[in-house]
Amino acid sequence: RAMEHDRALEVYDIIRTIRDPEKPNTLEELEVVTENCVEVQEIGEEEYLVIIRFTPTVPHCSLATLIGLCLRIKLQRCLPFRHKLEIYISEGTHSTEEDINKQINDKERVAAAMENPNLREIVEQCVTEPD
Numbered sequence: 001r002a003m004e005h006d007r008a009l010e011v012y013d014i015i016r017t018i019r020d021p022e023k024p025n026t027l028e029e030l031e032v033v034t035e036n037c038v039e040v041q042e043i044g045e046e047e048y049l050v051i052i053r054f055t056p057t058v059p060h061c062s063l064a065t066l067i068g069l070c071l072r073i074k075l076q077r078c079l080p081f082r083h084k085l086e087i088y089i090s091e092g093t094h095s096t097e098e099d100i101n102k103q104i105n106d107k108e109r110v111a112a113a114m115e116n117p118n119l120r121e122i123v124e125q126c127v128t129e130p131d
Contacts, residue, residue, distance in 0.1 A: 004048070007040040007081065011050055014078045018070050019126045021063045030057055032067060037090070047082040050075065055090040064094055066122065068104030069113055074127040 012035050016028035027033045032054050039051040052071055056064045068087050075085055087104050089097040103109050113119050 004040045004042060007048055007050075008038045009035070011038045011040060011052070011075065011079065014074060015052065015071055017129060018067075018074055020057075021066050021070075021122055021126055027054070027067065027071075031055065032057060033071075043084065047084070049086065050079070050083045051086045051088070053088050053090045055093045059093060060095050064089060064096075065100050065103050066119070066126075068100060069110060069119075070123050070126045072104060072110060073114070073123050077127075 012033070015033050015038075016026060018027045018033075019025070020027060020030055020032070023030065033052070037053045037055070039053075041049045041051075043049045052075075054067060054071065056067065061067075068089070071087050072085060075083075088101050091097070094100060114123070
């Protein structure tokens with residue numbers, strides 16, 4: 001339990017500094033992510049299931065999919081332990097949450113999105129740590 005809690009804080013520390021695609025704020029400042037939105041469960045020897053439930057700022061947020069993509073990319077790059085990653089919109093906080101949840105948890109769609117140079121550039125701007 002303590003290990004899972006420590007891992008959850010580690011995950012939160014990585015995602016809290018991701019910047020919003022439209023605003024100069026971080027996802028933490030906008031309360032899109034909070035410590036409580038990260039859940040970590042041990043699923044094997046030194047392997048963890050990381051579940052993130054983020055809350056878009058408005059129920060029709062057009063950037064929710066992009067935010068989910070940023071969360072996924074940053075964690076894939078930065079998590080120092082073996083993991084499976086599931087990212088969801090907090091239940092009842094977005095008008096198309098089911099569709100978005102499918103998109104951001106579909107490896108092929110994520111890979112295709114990252115092949116788009118415009119999308120990739122936006123993601124890079126959001127996930128790059130400020131100096």
